[in-house]
Amino acid sequence: MLKSKTAHGVHSPFVYKFVTELLETKNEAYYQFKELDAVRKQLLNNHNTIEITDFGAGSKVFKSNTRKISDIARHGISTKKFSELYFKLINFCNAEHVVELGTSIGLNTLYLANANSKSKIYTIEGCPALYEFSSQLFKKHNAENIKSLQGNFDSVLPELLNNLPRLDFFYVDGNHQYEATKKYFEMALTKKHEHSVFIFDDINWTEDMQRAWEEIKNHLEVTLSLDLFYAGIVFFRKEQKEKEHFILRY
Numbered sequence: 001m002l003k004s005k006t007a008h009g010v011h012s013p014f015v016y017k018f019v020t021e022l023l024e025t026k027n028e029a030y031y032q033f034k035e036l037d038a039v040r041k042q043l044l045n046n047h048n049t050i051e052i053t054d055f056g057a058g059s060k061v062f063k064s065n066t067r068k069i070s071d072i073a074r075h076g077i078s079t080k081k082f083s084e085l086y087f088k089l090i091n092f093c094n095a096e097h098v099v100e101l102g103t104s105i106g107l108n109t110l111y112l113a114n115a116n117s118k119s120k121i122y123t124i125e126g127c128p129a130l131y132e133f134s135s136q137l138f139k140k141h142n143a144e145n146i147k148s149l150q151g152n153f154d155s156v157l158p159e160l161l162n163n164l165p166r167l168d169f170f171y172v173d174g175n176h177q178y179e180a181t182k183k184y185f186e187m188a189l190t191k192k193h194e195h196s197v198f199i200f201d202d203i204n205w206t207e208d209m210q211r212a213w214e215e216i217k218n219h220l221e222v223t224l225s226l227d228l229f230y231a232g233i234v235f236f237r238k239e240q241k242e243k244e245h246f247i248l249r250y
């Protein structure tokens, strides 16, 4: 396993490109990020409350089910840095068929949707109030390439995958439990191709999640894995002759 802070010392040409073009680039070039920053600010200033129905592994931060939008925006969603990385990654891979598990208030989904106008983003959320809130946000920002689906991942994901020709980008950010994470990975494998990208959030959240990540990255069909501590990314690229795992501090 190779540990690397920067591109120097990375021997895989693909990973070198990933590090230099995605991790080390400045984000000022993307005009969309300014608009998305403004949406984030609005959400951070929205102190209205919402009634959460817990569908997943619960929360380490929130004790009550009545939550302020501002608190969710601060503690319960992807950080600016990671949402921007996912945006760049969709561009980088030219991903068109994108699936996100866990919409929450919908900000990360807006990043995914703004990355590539040709892409279609399917995002699944179990909590009815969050589904309603995020659907309004998508409408307000004219995000016509987002299709939001309400229900449990366990039943909605297989149905969705059945209707997709292929899966280019798969982002798992909900129900962080061993069995569930492994199950969603196995389901998604049925529609993956050589250039698909799968991302698993919170791989170091619990020992269970570390175990799920360990097994995912060692899966026979995975040829390359990147551990960014808060998220793990796997690839199936065949040019990778030998399986490699990288730990990249980001």
Ligand SMILES: C[S@@+](CC[C@H](N)C(=O)[O-])C[C@H]1O[C@@H](n2cnc3c(N)ncnc32)[C@H](O)[C@@H]1O
Residues within 6 Å of the ligand: 053, 054, 055, 056, 057, 076, 077, 078, 100, 101, 102, 103, 104, 105, 107, 108, 109, 124, 125, 126, 127, 130, 151, 152, 153, 154, 173, 174, 175
């Ligand atoms: C961490 S949040 C998602 C954050 C968002 N993807 C982001 O990047 O900002 C996880 C969401 O997944 C939803 N969720 C968890 N388990 C679920 C399940 N089994 N079915 C449907 N939704 C679920 C929760 O309601 C929660 O809103």
